[in-house]
Amino acid sequence: MNNKAISIILGGGQGSRLYPLTATRSKPAVPIAGKYRLVDIPISNCLNSDIKRMFVLTQFNSASLNKHIKHTYQFSYFSDAFVDVLAAEQTPENKGWFQGTADAVRQSLHHFKNYESEYVLILSGDQLYHMDFNKMIEAHEASGAELSIATLPVDAKAATSFGILKADHQQWIEKFIEKPDDSLLPDWTSEVSEEMKQQDRHYLASMGIYLFNKQLLIDVLNASDADDFGKAIIPKCVEENKVLSYEYTGYWTDIGNIDYFFEANLDLTRTLPQFNLFDNKNSVFTRPRVLPPTKVSGTQLDRSLLAEGSIIEAERIEDSIIGVRSRIGKSTVIKRSYVMGNNRFESQKSLDECEAKNVPKMGVGDHCHIENCIIDKNARVGNNVTIIGTHEKGEQETASYVIKEGIVVIKNAAVIPDGTTI
Incomplete structure (x- = not known):
């Protein structure tokens, strides 16, 4: 088991763009591919990367998600592995709901900060992709970064829909902008692989996957009351800390609305789908059914x-x-x-x-x-x-x-x- 990192999986907000599929369940509990739930994707990526200590932060319509995780991810009593659900709760310090991604992690710090680990891997619960997080950890350690952000090279048309990071030739992130206007794009190209250059994918989009040195995460959350990683915490870290771009070139999609959800599922029926369920090295785990x-x-x-x-x-x-x-x-x-x-x-x-x-x-x-x-x-x-x-x-x-x-x-x-x- 990889003891260097623990994982925090964000359960998301109300999921209004996926309504009515989120009318009675949280986004990560939405069924995909006929037998899985969205949350199975980040959990499976962690398990395939030998990261077996995970917390799932939930708030809205969390009953079916809690039930799914309880019945699916049961590990040996002789193992340190776990997938624990942390629901929004009232404490003497926090009396309200989670106000955003960063606030959710901040309010849950007391549950995981004392676990032995060097890094905290923060993931979204509504994305479809395969990733070996060990490679990201290796790049993070080799560079001496304090924070690594998984980035996806995109073309100019897609760049206006993402948070875009500008990185130098050594992949150090210099600045960040949220959904830039077309007129600003010429100033936001980054050094990318030759394969990506040939596809005119010169812009680095944030995938919402963050690998923090644990102490940096604790310090930055305690020093700020900002609610959101993408809008506040990440830009601050880019200004003050060593932040690395970890370039990912595989298939990835954010299942944020009905159209993306629908097309991502139907793509699985193709002869050669972009997301491959038939892969021994990237198994997708879910609840065993009789x-x-x-x-x-x-x-x-x-x-x-x-x-x-x-x-x-x-x-x-x-x-x-x-x-x-x-x-x-x-x-x-x-x-x-x-x-x-x-x-x-x-x-x-x-x-x-x-x-x-x-x-x-x-x-x-x-x-x-x-x-x-x-x-x-x-x-x-x-x-x-x-x-x-x-x-x-x-x-x-x-x-x-x-x-x-x-x-x-x-x-x-x-x-x-x-x-x-x-």
């Missing part, structure tokens, strides 16, 4: 992921993800969609009650057409339902669904009656 294999009857499948425990009788499923315990009815067509599945199997008693009340079963019924759609967990989509997401429909919200960025999102446990067209 579920039967998925049963498929008469369905044409193309470029799709099927999680376990599902019963599928659809006519065709393409470019889609079908989550755990899903039920897809006969003669149904699903294209470019993410069906998250269900938290449980329905009992025969429940099925009989639904039939008596004319309520659809959990899952997707017969003779449906689903396209450009996310169906959240435990939703009930009846028979002969058509749901097609398009930009022409604009932004909408009803009691059972939301339309955002041309994507229809069926809410958690929503009921869509037979014959509905959206």
Whole structure:
């Protein structure tokens, strides 16, 4: 086990840009790829890097996240490994909610500052990437840096959407700007690898991944009441401390809104996805489930992921993800969609009650057409339902669904009656 570092995973705020997926859960608890949660990504990266002491800071809608972590990351009693959830709490010193990323870590300092470690690795709970943090630690130590920031080379078009760091030829960060205007970009190019130069990716975007010398983190948080790392703490450190850019050139995406979330998931269905789930060196860990294999009857499948425990009788499923315990009815067509599945199997008693009340079963019924759609967990989509997401429909919200960025999102446990067209 790597005892040099402990990891702090930020649970995020209200996650309003991912609404309605965050209506009943925190951002890190949102399901991805049919069987995982977003928080599994940073935790798995830590475990694959042999960093096995982690704290997850939570605040909003944290019940499902807490349950997932409790049931997933159980280590031997003879090991020092742990994943502990730290919820916002009132103390004599802090009587309010977390006000930002830095404030969350500041209010939680007393929980982890006495653990034996040289470094604190701060991660976001809503990003999709593979990274070996040992290489980042090695670069940090070799340089003598006090803080290292993982940076992603981006082109001019993307640079205006990120915090941009300017680094010299030795990768020391000289200055920082948040989402620069196009007119300022010529002054913010940095030395990047030849491969990145050939792709015109001359700007270093902050990935929100920070490796602090532990004492520096404690000192800078105690000396300031600033709430946010990106807006206040990092610029201050760049001015006063030795801050290194650790250039990362692999796949990384910030799953901050519905469109990014949707496309990141559908990309997993490609023959060669940018984020590879089939990689022994970069396993993604999650809750072990005792579920039967998925049963498929008469369905044409193309470029799709099927999680376990599902019963599928659809006519065709393409470019889609079908989550755990899903039920897809006969003669149904699903294209470019993410069906998250269900938290449980329905009992025969429940099925009989639904039939008596004319309520659809959990899952997707017969003779449906689903396209450009996310169906959240435990939703009930009846028979002969058509749901097609398009930009022409604009932004909408009803009691059972939301339309955002041309994507229809069926809410958690929503009921869509037979014959509905959206």
